């Protein structure tokens with residue numbers, strides 16, 4: 001119900017900006033995709049994870065991240081913010097791109113970056129404190145991760161060429 005409310009608020013904001021979405025709002029399916037969230041273009045389905053169905057490994061990943069951020073958040077809350085706020089609206093961004101025929105093709109970096117920009121714009125408008133926390137979290141996380149881009153290669157081109165292998169890994173992030 002909470003995700004349906006968020007989806008409808010996202011669509012309402014698009015309409016409030018004067019746009020008419022070509023597609024109906026996506027159907028939400030809570031089936032734990034490997035990447036926690038996924039928008040399926042052809043079917044207009046948004047797949048999203050639920051915390052009750054996480055594996056113990058996934059649960060401890062969220063607990064560890066919560067501990068590392070040191071903001072006193074529990075793993076459960078970390079999941080709520082990371083997946084049901086950030087990833088969910090990122091996937092709604094892919095829905096909005098699909099409304100404008102901007103998905104598909106091999107320009108993966110531009111599509112992913114675009115979905116992040118849509119999610120950031122939405123949260124800056126609706127909940128700036130959450131967006132601020134997300135920014136800090138991503139900056140911290142980014143600093144702890146090795147750079148997968150080989151010396152001398154451009155990150156956008158590397159991402160487009162290796163999109164399938166990068167999958168839901170730190171390399172993607």
Ligand SMILES: [Zn+2]
Pocket residue numbers: 090091094111112115
């Ligand atoms: Zn995406």
